[in-house]
Amino acid sequence: MDNFVVEVKGVSKVYGKMIKTVALHELDLGFTTGSFNAIIGESGSGKSTLLNIIGTLDRPTKGEVIINGVSTRNLSKGRLADLRNETLGFVFQFHYLLPEFTALENVLMPYRIVNGKVDRKSQARAKEILNLVGLEKVENNLATNMSGGQQQRTAIARALMNQPKIILADEPTGNLDSQTTDSIYQLFRKINQERGTTFIIITHDRRVAEKADRIVEILDGRISLDIVK
Amino acid sequence: MKLAFDIALRFLKSSKGQTALIVLGIAIGVSVQIFIGSLITGLQKSLIDKTVGSASQITVSAKTDGDFILAPQAEIKTIKAANPDEIINLVAVTQGPAILKTADQSTTIILRGFDWDDAQGIYKIVDRMVNGELGTNENEVIIGTDLSENLNIRIGDSIEMIIPNGKAQQFLVTGFFDLQVKSLNKSWILTNENTVQAFLETGEGVSQIEMQVNDVFAADEVATAVEKRLNDDTLVVTNWKAENAALLSGLSGQTASSLMIQVFVLISVVLGIASVLAISVVQKSRQIGILKAMGMHNPKASLVFLFQGFLLGILGAFVGVGLGIGLSWSFATFVTNPDGSSLVPFYIDWIFIGISAGIAITASTMAALIPAIRVSQLDPMEVIKNG
Ligand SMILES: Nc1ncnc2c1ncn2[C@@H]1O[C@H](COP(=O)(O)OP(=O)(O)OP(=O)(O)O)[C@@H](O)[C@H]1O
Ligand SMILES: [Mg+2]
Secondary structure, three states: OOOOOEEHHHHHEEEEEOOOEEEEEEEEEEEEEEEEEEEEEEEOOOOOHHHHEEEEOOOOOHHHHHHHEEOOOOOOOHHHHHHHHEEEEEEOOOOOOOOEEEHHHHHHHHHHHHOOOOOHHHHHHHHHHHHOOOOOOOEEEEHHOOHHHHHHHHHHHHHHHOOEEEEEEOOOOOOOOOOHHHHHHHHHHHHHHHOOOEEEEEEEHHHOOOOOOOEEEEOOOOEEEEEEO | HHHHHHHHHHHHHHHHOOOHHHHHHHHHHHHHHHHHHHHHHHHHHHHHHHHHHHOOOOEOOOOOOOOOOOOOHHHHHHHHHHHOOEEEEEEEEEEEEEEEEOOOOOEEEEEEOOOOOHHHHHHHHHHEEEEEEEOOOOOEEEEHHHHHHHHHOOOOOOOEOOOOOOOOEEEEEEEEEOOOHHHHHHHEEEEEEEHHHHHHHOOOEEOOEEEEOHHHHHHHHHHHHHHHHHHHOOOOEEEEEOHHHHHHHHHHHHHHHHHHHHHHHHHHHHHHHHHHHHHHHHHHHHHHHHHHHHOOOOHHHHHHHHHHHHHHHHHHHHHHHHHHHHHHHHHHHOOEEEOOOOOOOOOHHHHHHHHHHHHHHHHHHOOOHHHHHHHHHHHHHHHHHHH
């Protein structure tokens, strides 16, 4: 039990005031440090809602999320922002880069949010990560001047920049071809193994899910299946 | 700080058209302010200069008409001591009415005499000479251009003047002056001190002591100080402000209306910036959402927009100052009197320009306040959800 880096305790999420949509039903879920997890489920089942609550971007209606042993329930907006910056890395389904900045600058952004200025060491690390995702050739391209796959890989590099303990990815390869998809999952696996980073990935790709250590299936806001290999 | 500033700069650079539009808006506002401000100031300065620049601003004279100030040099010392920093160009003037007779005409004039060197301060006679020379010898006079034309008098002519007590004398005309005021050019005949004192039989006495002050608007205060210092019932002290009340109230009305125009220009500039920045918050909400999701704090996200307002203000003020000075200069250069001199002289008041620019920068930053508040209220979930 102590080993959970992310713990979801009795989390419910209800949308709407007049017409209530229950997106999550008192979910209990824990993810161990260094694990590689896939979340599957049909559209509208509550996957993104769960991930956003874990990522502290959204607050649960009931229950609490414990990250790294700290309950996020009573943290201020500023503390939550710091937690996201230091502990979590996000990869969204639509890459969400800052189009005004280059690939390298986008990767450095999480670092600059805490430290303001870029030093030589962080610059070197950003370049190293871009190498890792195979983008050294386009590191000075504006985000808008890259292909979809390159943008997605830049977003992954950005998620790795502050060496977070946890990476949350919502259909990170949803709109990429199968070859790029494969290479990105290989990259995730490599980081997971080399750095012990915990991955929680939403995917509707069964093939991808089967490569995970654990598959959690959500159905109508409840856990319908939880397979640990 | 640095990051917020860099992001602000990048946002502005990435939408160049929009940035240029706001900068132009601010610049036009600032330039209108500077143009109107320097136009009004220049206008007022030249008006005041024309009115009192070459005239006595404070005059000390005998209370009873026709009496003389008997010891002018001692009085001048006392007057000067009343406010040595302000009082300049003191000159003792001896004057009296006379009838000028030529062969076929006669006209009433005022004969004024003073030390040519002392009078240079107020009247700048040397520069106002159109023809001939100052009459430095006994019984030499200079007359105005209009008088010379009206009576067809030439340099070297001899003219006869008669004063009220019946005394008549011949004088030699040595030159013509143009004081740029027609009434003076028609009615004044100027001469040296000895000639006038001998003709009017005043001995050492003079009619009045005239002076100017460094700050023309302080003339009334200085006049009061002079009066106190002299402490003499037989003398009266007058100043130009007391005699030009209508002009002064006109000027202050003008200042007030120019201030009104400037305030409204400022308001429209602020509204313009605020609305464009508000639109840009909507345009950049995606970026702000991402930055917040990555852990940027609300105040810093707001700072990005305050910096944008600040940068736009600086840029707009800079362009506006250039535009405003250019506009004022063109107006002074191309809008001219029939004689080619500018209608309103080119006048730059750097303090006023600095204040205008400062107000524009402050106002632009303030205008960014509402967008900045909206930014801090933006929930990153909105962006993540809606793509
Ligand atoms: N802001 C909202 N207001 C009301 N209902 C919402 C809101 N956001 C999500 N929902 C509802 O909550 C449920 C879960 O949504 P969620 O986005 O988590 O689904 P998902 O599993 O991620 O689906 P997909 O695979 O299509 O992305 C859905 O029924 C959805 O309609
Ligand atoms: Mg989803």
